[in-house]
Amino acid sequence: MTATRPAVDVRALPRTVFGHRSLMWWGTIGFIIIEGTTLFICAVTYFYLRRNFTTWPPEHIYRPALLIPTIQAILMLLSNIPMRWVDRASSRMDVPAVRSGLLVCSVLIVAMTILRWFEFQSLKVRWDTTAYGSVAWATVVSHTTLLVLEMAETLAITVLMFGEQVEDRDLAGVSDNALYWYFLTGVWIPLYVIVFLTPYFM
Amino acid sequence: MVLFAMPWVATATQFLAMDRLVATHFFNQAEGGDALLWQHLFWFFGHPEVYIIFIPALGFVSSIVATFTRRPVFGYPVMVLSMVATGFLGFGLWVHHMFATGIPQLGQSFFTGASMMIAIPSGIQIFCWIATIWSGRPRFSVPFLFVLGFVVLFIIGGFTGVMVASVPFDQQVHDTYFVVAHFHYVLIGGAVFPLFGAFYHWFPKITGRMLSEGLGRWNFWLFFIGMNLTFFPMHQLGFEGMPRRIYTYLPETGWGDLNLLASIGAGLIAISMVIFVANVVVSLRGGVPAPDNPWGGETLEWATSSPPRPYNFAHIPVVESRSPLWEQAQPMPVVTGLRTDVRDTLVTTLLDAEPDSKHRHPVPTIWPFLTAVGTTILFVTLIFTPWGVVIGTPLFLLGLLGWGWPHGRDKREQQLVESEA
Numbered sequence: 001m002t003a004t005r006p007a008v009d010v011r012a013l014p015r016t017v018f019g020h021r022s023l024m025w026w027g028t029i030g031f032i033i034i035e036g037t038t039l040f041i042c043a044v045t046y047f048y049l050r051r052n053f054t055t056w057p058p059e060h061i062y063r064p065a066l067l068i069p070t071i072q073a074i075l076m077l078l079s080n081i082p083m084r085w086v087d088r089a090s091s092r093m094d095v096p097a098v099r100s101g102l103l104v105c106s107v108l109i110v111a112m113t114i115l116r117w118f119e120f121q122s123l124k125v126r127w128d129t130t131a132y133g134s135v136a137w138a139t140v141v142s143h144t145t146l147l148v149l150e151m152a153e154t155l156a157i158t159v160l161m162f163g164e165q166v167e168d169r170d171l172a173g174v175s176d177n178a179l180y181w182y183f184l185t186g187v188w189i190p191l192y193v194i195v196f197l198t199p200y201f202m
Numbered sequence: 203m204v205l206f207a208m209p210w211v212a213t214a215t216q217f218l219a220m221d222r223l224v225a226t227h228f229f230n231q232a233e234g235g236d237a238l239l240w241q242h243l244f245w246f247f248g249h250p251e252v253y254i255i256f257i258p259a260l261g262f263v264s265s266i267v268a269t270f271t272r273r274p275v276f277g278y279p280v281m282v283l284s285m286v287a288t289g290f291l292g293f294g295l296w297v298h299h300m301f302a303t304g305i306p307q308l309g310q311s312f313f314t315g316a317s318m319m320i321a322i323p324s325g326i327q328i329f330c331w332i333a334t335i336w337s338g339r340p341r342f343s344v345p346f347l348f349v350l351g352f353v354v355l356f357i358i359g360g361f362t363g364v365m366v367a368s369v370p371f372d373q374q375v376h377d378t379y380f381v382v383a384h385f386h387y388v389l390i391g392g393a394v395f396p397l398f399g400a401f402y403h404w405f406p407k408i409t410g411r412m413l414s415e416g417l418g419r420w421n422f423w424l425f426f427i428g429m430n431l432t433f434f435p436m437h438q439l440g441f442e443g444m445p446r447r448i449y450t451y452l453p454e455t456g457w458g459d460l461n462l463l464a465s466i467g468a469g470l471i472a473i474s475m476v477i478f479v480a481n482v483v484v485s486l487r488g489g490v491p492a493p494d495n496p497w498g499g500e501t502l503e504w505a506t507s508s509p510p511r512p513y514n515f516a517h518i519p520v521v522e523s524r525s526p527l528w529e530q531a532q533p534m535p536v537v538t539g540l541r542t543d544v545r546d547t548l549v550t551t552l553l554d555a556e557p558d559s560k561h562r563h564p565v566p567t568i569w570p571f572l573t574a575v576g577t578t579i580l581f582v583t584l585i586f587t588p589w590g591v592v593i594g595t596p597l598f599l600l601g602l603l604g605w606g607w608p609h610g611r612d613k614r615e616q617q618l619v620e621s622e623a
Contacts, residue, residue: 006517
């Protein structure tokens, strides 16, 4: 072993950091890249398969219903307001604010998951009825797996926040969860436009 | 590249599984699906995958070249930028695997141009290595021989790559042995030779024993000659029209002699592999004990013992140069102030690598492994039945639950924070 001499003392460095200084943030970004690419592939496949049909949706298939999906899209957009509030509160280490904000977000994401069930019905096509049905279902199912995962994580974090001792690093976890929430709800808007609106003008 | 490329093959595979199991129609032409969609999805992964295999080999080569020429790599920034450029360009080439599927002419021209462009960063790197060797003091030990073998083979593979990037040429040799020859020169030359070099280079560090130089030279020369005997004749066989993926052919085709030559070459490669395995076995048992830095290397791994302790260094070294063992003053500067009673490590800033925060690694746990087992069960059963989702998903979720369950986490993190405040 080579002889050594002390050169840098890191005793005073913090243990809890937020945003891109945190390792978890980079893990979340990696996850977002993978899942974002998967959803992008669904969108690419949607337009690629469109070329094989003269009408869209194909003949004898109804266009999707718009009411529930539109409510869902608006709800997803608006849900970013309380989540942003939670995000800011967590970086201030303001535990009471984080608790109440997360309660609101938990209710919202459970509502979004229930609405998703009705969104599948709004597609008005089965997955085994032409390639159109297949790709529309695949796109919504892919996003739904992420939605369910985020619901589980948000509920778990909310429970954790009401535990007896909240650690600093848990608050950093709240912030990373918020980052994933922005992605989940943001990426749904173009997917909503593609799956539910393009059959009306393409 | 892995992050951006892997989802394509994962999603394509899911589409295929759904077509087979739940009657979707992604690739079913009769219901508006498209078989070519599969090719696009697969090759958008498949081509970057070539570089995912190949780029780590470039790292091996640069490390070995620097050590065995006893000078830092020539044109380091250009070398790094070339590697980054290869990473980007690698995503714009996938259609050159599909030139025979009848794609529009504009697409053909674009992907021909993009495919030929990859020769530029590759060429820059080759010239940088040659310049390093030229201006250094090369030692022709076994790892370095494998690198020289790489340079020769990869240049040949690169030339035929530029040839098949051209659509008219590709149409002539598509699905022939010419293509087999091309990608074996690229991947055996470009990835396997550096891998062997790396094995000889780092074996002493990993095991504490040197591999035999004599057996290593036999290994290299038989492999190099065998590889060329096997694959070089395949260029000609491709020109003569011998198609890929056949197990026999008629004697009138006249392909027999060159195929015999290729078989002799394959025999030589097999002998070289036996020698390699023998070398490893013999050296593990009775090889010369390896010193910490047997090759006079420049990088950090050579500063620790051979083999290294599980923790690598008692204190994290401070690195002030790309060649710390050659350029930094001794004794080696190190980081202090990390705890030794928990698995503490240092997180630095992304670009300047300045110390930024401390991070405690989790304690050892079986749950990630169990999660992986659950995932494997999920996907393997999914090949045969859609019930795979029902069987596998709870197992996978159970793994995640156990992994994240708070009872295993010790509350000492907060104590650490407070005691250090």
